[in-house]
Amino acid sequence: MRTMTFRDALREALHEEMARDESVFVIGEDVVAHGGPYAVTQGIKERFPNRIFETPIAEAGIVGAGVGAALAGMRPVVEIMYLDFITCAMDEVVNQAAKMRYMTGGQASVPMVIRLPCGVGRLLAAQHSQIMESWFMHVPGLQVVVPSTPHDAKGLLKTAVRSPDPVLFFEYKRLYVAEGPVPEDEYVIEFGKADIKREGEDATVIAIGPMVQKALEAGIALEDDGFDIEVVDPRTLSPLDVDTICASVAKTGRAVICEEDSSFAGSGAEIAATIAERCFHDLQAPVVRVGSPHVPMPFAAPLVDRVVPGVAQVADAVRRVME
């Protein structure tokens, strides 16, 4: 199978969906020149000149326009240059997009994708490195999608574009250059279906986004300890595939939950609570969470390394649940 980067996979998904459906369009800051800071929208202006809009620096206006266009039957793919800037458009996401279907008694549909480059990349400190998945998990009416591989990025983005409801699509900046196999044939990935990235018997590691690769690397290291871990990638945090997660925990009896974001009130907290409710009697050890400390992202590299969890923390957490 051919391999491609995460960013190329996203771009291919966008091109395919725009060719397939004339109602799909792209809107965001700097999306034309260089195809945006992360080059995901490259080539769209040339191929679909009337369906890409570079905007003023006005996130509330951008997302608001997306909501209206979606209500009118279009399928906007909104790019927010850095996830952090979505806070400037929280009304449009939380009060408008998320609630339209419900408030109108099911009449309205907001088929909008908001692409969110997130997490630490280059060292850009506290206002350009956030993740915030759990903020949006908490809002009914939103779907939260977090791909971890080029394969999943493409299939999930295509599904996101076709979804009748708003999607927040988290693209970890450090994953853009990750390479992996991507089929040439058309495929989509259903939301709410976790993927078992590695099968194992001893402990379940539920890993989100870039933590999936770290968990797989930890899995290799842990073989030397004699531990065989299972890595479950939820792929969508809302809807969340509770059944797959719980089936794995029931099998292994041990659970480690890994995210790059702060553990406190994070997405892993919801997963941990669900495991406690559903799998308490299967557990042979307390659930352990791996995440960042509850601090803003610092600037200096040695500080960043203290914040972003790595392979070693995942391996250590597994050793703890195996004690």
Place this chain on the structure above:
Amino acid sequence: MSLSADLCLRMYRDMWRIRVFEEEASRQTGLGTVQGALHMYCGEEAVAVGVCANLRPDDYLLGTHRSHGHCLAKGAEMDRMMAELFGKAEGSCGGKGGSMHIADLSLNILGANGIVAGGIGPATGTGLATKIRGTDQVSVCFFGDGASARGTFHEGLLFGSLWKLPVIYVCENNQYQQWVARKNVAVVDSVADMAASYAMPGVSVDGQDVTAVYAAAGEAVERARSGGGPTLIEARTYRFHGHSLGDRQEYRSEAEVEHWRQNRDPIKLLAAYMRERQWLGDREDAEIQSAVNAEVEASVAYAHGCTDPSPEAVTADVLDTAWRVTQ
């Protein structure tokens, strides 16, 4: 633009429909059949009616927390609106929206909106959709003078002008932002002047004079439909009631309210205009009002006959759960 007797009679009837509907909704609140907040539109009827008389059913409308008038003027069914205020399953939104979220997507009424200026961005987006598709609908966004303080007002107008979108931004300047007089918190008198910053036409009209609103909106709709881009209209108007029912209104005098009710009531002004031209006599006037009263009474009877939403409905309509992705 010349106004026909027929059009004036239609607008007259529509203003009465809004007035009586709201007064009845207010009465029902007193009876406890309608719960939640009611933001009364009485006094501002000429704005909704004058603007919407220029619209087609497929034109888009986005409203505010004070949108009973907008919805009725655009053609929303009164029965279902009253049922929505009653919180009934047969209501416009199945009892999930209430007064602040009435919508009828079949008429492209994309919803009243509980967030001040919340509709401006989405209205601009409907204009973008129209531009991409190359159709000739226009979009109308109503908002109050309070909305002109919000960033989303400025961002929406900027986008609308930048892309020459077919959007009519209609500010209903009723002079009060909840309990604060506009003059205490604004730095320009006319919201229409703010259009200059976005290089779009801005017009200020007497919002109590439905013929003036109709003419200004007609020009703006024509410009938008023919590709000439957006317009900002300020309709200077007045809220006969407080911000919402139960407001003690200590921030304004009874004399001021009484002056507007007596001398600046848009319904009385249109009646006088038509009577001068022999377009309205006592008999027609009585017939119109009696027909409107009957329609409103029927809407209350309808709402009383409706059912409460089923408990299962609470979890429906969050997402389209029946949808499955297909290749």
